[in-house]
Amino acid sequence: MKLLSVNIGRRAAVAYTSAPSGLTGIDKRPVAEPVHVTAPGPGGGSGLAGDEIADPRHHGGDDQAVYAYAREDLDAWERELGRPLADGVFGENLTTAGVDVNGARIGERWRIGGGPLLEVTSGRVPCRTFQGHLGETGWMKRFTRQGVTGAYLRVLEPGMIRAGDPVEVVHRPEHGITAALQFRAVTTERELLPRLLEAGDALHAGAAEKARVYVARHGSGVS
Template identity: 70%
Template sequence: MELLSVNVGRRKNVAYAGAPSGGTGIDKRPVRGPVAVAAPGAKGVGGSGMAGDEICDLRHHGGDDQAVYAYAREDLDAWQRTLGRSLSDGAFGENLTTSGVDVSGARIGERWRVGSDLVLEVTSGRIPCRTFQGHLDEKGWVKRFTEEGAPGAYLRVVAPGEIRAGDPIEIVHRPAHEVTVALQFRAVTTEKALLPELLAAGDALHPETAERARKYLAQQGAPASP
């Protein structure tokens, strides 16, 4: 398992429909040399966990529970075949482009060591938005991406460190539950009946997702604990 590329983005003003007025940092490009990674702070205050990576919409992006976004090169390759176009590392706005890692099949709370020091913990899948669709310039992209069910993973920083392309990735902890990124993604997008199952992931689950699951249970008249 390997880190193929470390990708960061700078704020850009874009002209496509639905583009954020304050610009976007979704256009991430591979960088050379080591990149420092650390917990950025609470959502709404902290941005990206990656040094040099700009988050423009702090309301929906960034913060400790979405400090880093990873996507598998294998899934990018599959999309290349489907779309009939080349997709470079970072094309989906991911900070880490991986090889040999089942990113969407990772369990919530799974921990990865990247390089010698950095330890990351899986929290949730990426929800597509109009900015993502505009960035790729693919009609109906939000629906297509959602239906595919391979969202990639957001991660929080457990131990800070420096990383670079070529670093090994090691799974150092895999929880006993079966709540994967793909399952979490389906539960919050197309299959709400799955929401209660997510609570088995405990405190590792993204807090917004956990709250969503508890509200769903309350609406069903069920206790909020798994």
């Protein structure tokens, strides 16, 4: 298990973003040099030095400090879409090889090389900017239907990373709440929301709030 690439993006003006600024940092490109990773704080921002966030309402912050996507899943999308997809094209900071990103459990911890310790918090919900960046009609629905979401991570310990670093799973919780299940719960299968609370404090704060609201309204039973 390793990082194939570390990807960062600069803010740029585009016609398709819903950000009030009209800017987006989704166009992320691999970098060869080491990158420092640290918790950005609750006010927004990326966990990677030099990576720019244009819409802190929905991106960045401690619960979404780093976004990882598997090269194997990009390869599958290449076959389905009939076009090449470069590392970073989904806006991911980390393109991985050999890592079960979608099956990673909320609270699962990854050590990257001898550097940072990261913790899985949630899957990634697609937005209009993502669709516009890829230029695929109906992309938001298509991505949601497939549920191959990738994973957001928070930074528990800072450090340096670079392409080629090994990824080691150093802690895997006993519950079965994966990034993919969390994604389905907040999108297409809301009856799963009560289960998310099994993940405890590791769960993305926004997802936890949705789960609590659902339980208050509908109870904790899962159909």
